Amino acid sequence: MNRTEPDARVLARVADGDAGALAELYERYGRPLLAFLFGLAQDRGTAEEILQDTLLAVWRSAGTYQGRSSVSTWLFGVARRQAHNRLRGKPPPDTAEPSDRADPLPGPEELVVGGEWLTTTLARLPLAQREVVALHSLHDLTHHDIAEVLGIPVGTVKSRLHLARAKLRECLDG
Structure with missing residues (x-):
């Protein structure tokens, strides 16, 4: 290889x-x-x-x-x-119930997202905003690349990212 x-x-x-x-x-x-x-x-x-x-x-x-x-x-x-x-x-999974998996090692969500608080907070975002945040912040894609992945204009990417950041700031302050 x-x-x-x-x-x-x-x-x-x-x-x-x-x-x-x-x-x-x-x-x-x-x-x-x-x-x-x-x-x-x-x-x-x-x-x-x-x-x-x-x-x-x-x-x-x-x-x-x-x-x-x-x-x-x-x-x-x-x-x-x-x-x-x-x-x-498909409705989103109920995160209130404990997981029944026996894997004691941290999964990719813990390694990449950084913990339960951030995972819970990101889950509050609408799917369209969550996609943009994940591709931009977690996977370091450019606005142009995100627009290409999602099939939307670059301006929409910027708008969704701005709205998501505002929501996340609101969660931090509240």
Whole structure:
């Protein structure tokens, strides 16, 4: 496995049916994608299932990548579409009930988001704002890349980010 190989070439290998290339993309982007999906699903198990759906979609559609965006932006777009397909009409999980999972190690949400308070506060944001915050703050995407992932104008990205920050500041003050 060549870690210095450009992402576009790895994705081209996926399009050619190279399962090792898909594993390489997973190694490179699995954690950030899972953290992003957790932010959308608010449930680790569901986020993991959506990540698997995302990898399957990448396997099937790698040949459609045209290089108009970075591979990472394309992957986040695929993940977002898979999440919206899965979560459409599904109520958010009840976070008041304790989790019954036995895993004592911190999951990606604890490592990336930074704790229960922030996770709870982010969950109060509307999904559209939560997506923008996650892509900007947690995954360091530019406004342009976020606009591309979400299929919205850059101005809308900035507006959603501004509204989300105001809401988060309100939560800090209150």
